């Protein structure tokens with residue numbers, strides 16, 4: 781079982797079990813909206829957690845900048 785651990789304040793630690801597809805989210809770097817993600821898909825695409833999840837309507841506006849297109 782995997783979990784996320786974060787110290788919220790001195791002596792206060794949050795531990796949350798990662799339930800893939802149930803409590804895993806990413807925030808779109810363009811609009812800031814949150815979307816549920818499947819970690820298996822994220823890692824299958826190759827960038828893992830270093831990548832970004834763009835909402836389709838936002839991706840259309842930044843695709844050329846992000847991938848260096850014409």
Ligand SMILES: [Zn+2]
Pocket residue numbers: 808809810811812813834835838
């Ligand atoms: Zn967006």
